[in-house]
Amino acid sequence: MNDIIIMSTGLLVAVCCSIVGTWLVLFRMSMMGDALSHAVLPGIVVAYVWSGSRDSLLMVCACVAIALLMMCAMHGLRTRGVQGDAAVGVLMTTFFAVGVVLVAHFASRIDLDIACVLYGEMHYAPWMRLTVMGIDIGVRPLWTIGTTLVVVVAVISLMWRKLAWCAFDPVMAAVAGVSVSAMHMLVMGLVSVTTVVSFESVGAVLVLGMLVIPPVAASFLTRKLSTMMVLSVAVAAFSAIVGNMMATWLVASISGCIVVVAVCVCGLAALCAPERGLWRIARNSWLKERSV
Amino acid sequence: MTTMIEVDDATVRYGGQCVLEGATFRVQGGRMAAIVGPNGAGKSTLLKAMLGLVRMERGTVRICGEPLRRMRARVAYVPQRSAIDWDFPISVRDVVVMGTYASMRWWHRPGAAARLRAEEALDQVNMRAFADRHIRALSGGQQQRVFLARALAQRASVIVLDEPFAGVDVASEQAIIAQLRTLRDQGVALLIVHHELNTVEKMFDDVILLRKRIVAQGDVATAFTREAIAATYGTDVPRSDIVMTRPMWARRPEVV
Amino acid sequence: MIGDPNVWWIVSGCCLLGLACGTLGVHAHVRKQSLLGDVLAHASFPGVCVAFLFTEKKAFLPFAIGAICFCVIALAAMYVLTRILMVKEDAALAVTLSAFFGIGIVLLTRIQAMGIGAQAGLDHFLFGQAAALIAEDGIVLAVLAVLVLVVVCGLHHPLQAIAFDAQWARVRGIPIAVLDAVLLLLYVLCIVAGIQAVGVLMMAAMLITPAVTARAWCTRLPHMIVLAGAVGATAGGSGAWLSTIDGAWPIGPLVVLVASTACAASLLIGPYVTKRGGGTI
Numbered sequence: 001m002n003d004i005i006i007m008s009t010g011l012l013v014a015v016c017c018s019i020v021g022t023w024l025v026l027f028r029m030s031m032m033g034d035a036l037s038h039a040v041l042p043g044i045v046v047a048y049v050w051s052g053s054r055d056s057l058l059m060v061c062a063c064v065a066i067a068l069l070m071m072c073a074m075h076g077l078r079t080r081g082v083q084g085d086a087a088v089g090v091l092m093t094t095f096f097a098v099g100v101v102l103v104a105h106f107a108s109r110i111d112l113d114i115a116c117v118l119y120g121e122m123h124y125a126p127w128m129r130l131t132v133m134g135i136d137i138g139v140r141p142l143w144t145i146g147t148t149l150v151v152v153v154a155v156i157s158l159m160w161r162k163l164a165w166c167a168f169d170p171v172m173a174a175v176a177g178v179s180v181s182a183m184h185m186l187v188m189g190l191v192s193v194t195t196v197v198s199f200e201s202v203g204a205v206l207v208l209g210m211l212v213i214p215p216v217a218a219s220f221l222t223r224k225l226s227t228m229m230v231l232s233v234a235v236a237a238f239s240a241i242v243g244n245m246m247a248t249w250l251v252a253s254i255s256g257c258i259v260v261v262a263v264c265v266c267g268l269a270a271l272c273a274p275e276r277g278l279w280r281i282a283r284n285s286w287l288k289e290r291s292v
Numbered sequence: 293m294t295t296m297i298e299v300d301d302a303t304v305r306y307g308g309q310c311v312l313e314g315a316t317f318r319v320q321g322g323r324m325a326a327i328v329g330p331n332g333a334g335k336s337t338l339l340k341a342m343l344g345l346v347r348m349e350r351g352t353v354r355i356c357g358e359p360l361r362r363m364r365a366r367v368a369y370v371p372q373r374s375a376i377d378w379d380f381p382i383s384v385r386d387v388v389v390m391g392t393y394a395s396m397r398w399w400h401r402p403g404a405a406a407r408l409r410a411e412e413a414l415d416q417v418n419m420r421a422f423a424d425r426h427i428r429a430l431s432g433g434q435q436q437r438v439f440l441a442r443a444l445a446q447r448a449s450v451i452v453l454d455e456p457f458a459g460v461d462v463a464s465e466q467a468i469i470a471q472l473r474t475l476r477d478q479g480v481a482l483l484i485v486h487h488e489l490n491t492v493e494k495m496f497d498d499v500i501l502l503r504k505r506i507v508a509q510g511d512v513a514t515a516f517t518r519e520a521i522a523a524t525y526g527t528d529v530p531r532s533d534i535v536m537t538r539p540m541w542a543r544r545p546e547v548v
Numbered sequence: 549m550i551g552d553p554n555v556w557w558i559v560s561g562c563c564l565l566g567l568a569c570g571t572l573g574v575h576a577h578v579r580k581q582s583l584l585g586d587v588l589a590h591a592s593f594p595g596v597c598v599a600f601l602f603t604e605k606k607a608f609l610p611f612a613i614g615a616i617c618f619c620v621i622a623l624a625a626m627y628v629l630t631r632i633l634m635v636k637e638d639a640a641l642a643v644t645l646s647a648f649f650g651i652g653i654v655l656l657t658r659i660q661a662m663g664i665g666a667q668a669g670l671d672h673f674l675f676g677q678a679a680a681l682i683a684e685d686g687i688v689l690a691v692l693a694v695l696v697l698v699v700v701c702g703l704h705h706p707l708q709a710i711a712f713d714a715q716w717a718r719v720r721g722i723p724i725a726v727l728d729a730v731l732l733l734l735y736v737l738c739i740v741a742g743i744q745a746v747g748v749l750m751m752a753a754m755l756i757t758p759a760v761t762a763r764a765w766c767t768r769l770p771h772m773i774v775l776a777g778a779v780g781a782t783a784g785g786s787g788a789w790l791s792t793i794d795g796a797w798p799i800g801p802l803v804v805l806v807a808s809t810a811c812a813a814s815l816l817i818g819p820y821v822t823k824r825g826g827g828t829i
Contacts, residue, residue, distance in 0.1 A: 025636075025639050028638050028639070029638065030636075030638040030639045030642035030643075031583060031638045031642055033642065034645065034646075076815075077815065080764075080821040081763075081820075081821055082760055082763075082815070083379075083580060083582065085580065085581075086577055086756050086759070086760050087760075088582075088583065089583055089585075089586060089752045089753065089755075089756040089757075090753065090756055090760055090808065090811055092586075093749075093750055093752055093753035093756075093757070093804050093808070094753070094804065094805070094808040096750075096801070096804075097750060097753070097800070097801035097802075097804035097805050097808070098801070098805065100675060100749075100798060100801040101798075101801045101805065104797050104798055104801075105797070114675065118653065118674055118749075119653045205590075205646065205649050206646065206649065206653065208642055208646040209643075209646030209650050211642075212639055212642040212643050212646065213643055213646065213647065215639075216635060216639050216643050219635070220633065250654065250658055250661075251657075251661035252653075252654045252655075252657040252661065253653050253656075253657040255650075255653070256650050256651075256652075256653035256657060258650075259646060259647065259649075259650030259653075260647075260650050260651055260654050262650075263643075263647040263650060263651070266643065266647075270628070270629075276633065276634075278628070278632065278633070284308075285308070288308045340715075343715075344718070344719070345715055345718055345719065364719065364720060364721040365721075367719060369715070369716055369719045371713060371716060375713070375715065376712075376713060377712070380578055380711070380712050380769075381578065381763060381767050381768055381769050381771075382708070382767075382768060382769055383768050386708070386768065386769070387712070390705075390709050390712075390713075390716075393705065393706075393720060393722075400705075401704075401705055402705065426768075426820075
């Protein structure tokens, strides 16, 4: 039973991340995802210290607030002439450093291991219970991530066309009256919510791998948006299941194994994708050489 | 006059697609040559191939009769303005001092003589007063003059410029042209990618019309003909694009 | 406490590390490779783990070799992703970074599960630990700092030319590939030396933040390099000193916070910050 709970937690996290991550990659904001996943740490710690528990809506609110703060800071740095990548680097490390110092400072008052910050503690999932009015209603990660998945799917299917437009041709979308910055904020908001709810299962750094690796693997295999989304989810689900088994076999971090399996799938896709794979590219250039 | 630039059969492919095919031309010392052609005709590619920035599938380049490898110090290159990072922390003087690297081994440091040469070069383009400014604090024309000064500091015998007049005001354009003419009269060979057809005849001695391959080349008076331009740009060039500075009959009577 | 030789080693070691990273970081910054340091730091982590698996002890040399191997693989992966498979730069960075970190985490948890006695210190590579610095590391850091200063000063002119106008430098005959490799090797060495002091996750800040700080005050590369070196050294030294006051605080985040404070202040009051689109610089 516990194994099933752990596996379904991993599955839900991976699927949820891959759906959001597809848009993150399409909007070319992958490194912002990295920055956000680091930056939510101080939000989590502050909310934890304040409320004294992890299963609170407060935590999500605090993290969304931190994400907003970070985007404002990003804007401030950009208008002050800092290059985009340097701004991401500075902000990401600053926020994360604040979080780590807070964790160290409040170590006696909160039950937040520093290792959990890095790679989560998915194997404890069955023992994280959600209680509503004193009644135990089930496994908390399943509830939180499940709810997030529903919200994410609903928002994305509602906004699908606008998102696709903004990702593909932002100028055209702006001319047509779609607020491009609102769509950017939407994607960032979804990423930060997903990051927060996945935090205790996969940690702050590995969530980036779950966000970007499946969509990139899918992008090698297809150029069609809807197919890319489906493939990305499939890659994520496959790596969640196989990664889980690998983790049991190796006695290693579950989230780490999920990422490693996803990397393997991505590498395989890069090698043998039918149209744009390395093998095909090499073969084509060899054929061309020969014909010349 | 000696032949400074000899390019033979320069051919470049990007990913199987031919972007430059069999370009063969000569530029003499003391001549100013324009490379003219539509967008994507391979003008910049030709320059880059010539300078060894792009690998050629076949073809040879000789500078002053020697392979490029040995004559690098004699060739100066002024890149497109869009290729420069204008936020780079560097002063005008430092840019020009770079030009003097040519005459030393690459790991040596520029000394007092190099600085003096840089000052002289800045004087020649009237930019001495701006020597300690940051490059972003200059106008487009002034920026271009700084890069010309870098080429001057190098004391090269061949100067290659990629669209030097793009985004440059009229006054600076005149100043740059005047400086280039002085260089030409000193025997330097100048090869310039140019995109404005109506100034070609006023500015240049020779012209190379390019559209993947060389359509026509030679003296402006003989090579820059209506039909050559039509063949380069396709037949539907609007008349206003080509403002002939001489009447048609004075150019090639048999056409009319 | 000031008289304690351990404290002295730790503070001076972090100072030297900050100096080396700050100086090198300027080159990364002006070449628009700020996040490369982050990727390489994450990529060197599995290298350190693999080296530990083989040698079963903590030593600079095997760690450096392991880290260099994995960094080379990471750079190759980045190249294939961006140049051949035409993945966008940001996605390629994110994929490489998280892929290598995932591998590192699997190796780390595996080593912990194997229960090798000496593994106790390995997870300190993630956040760094002041106590991990010993006299030997101090010497390594000193040698590294000298090496970085010699290269950056000695090859200043060609390095500046490459960073400013790579095509021109190529026409000039400057061996770009060789100098790039030298710089990358120095980055990796700095990262390997730095991750036990400040941790994998904070290495990026050691490279980027001093450079961003310095850019707010300088418009010339040499000035920027000197200032960034000074900012890095100050941040390293004072962060390390702060962490020795309260032993529970990890050293890396404190160093980063000192540097970030300097950066924020500089961006607020520095003379060359709000000059987008002209003005006198």
